[in-house]
Amino acid sequence: MTDADMNRLEQAARVSMSGFQDPDASASPLQHAWHPLLRVAAVALVAAVVLIVASQLA
Numbered sequence: 001m002t003d004a005d006m007n008r009l010e011q012a013a014r015v016s017m018s019g020f021q022d023p024d025a026s027a028s029p030l031q032h033a034w035h036p037l038l039r040v041a042a043v044a045l046v047a048a049v050v051l052i053v054a055s056q057l058a
Helices: 003-020 036-057
Strands: none
Touching: none
């Protein structure tokens, strides 16, 4: 899939979802500034779960 195709798909998704937006909601979505350590912890947690599941299946 080319970049142009992905851009068109993203634009189509935005247009189709525009009907589902809450009119009372603010115009700009809230930006979550995640701490880098929190991201690392989340990735480590997901990796640990995957390893546990893989070891149970083996």
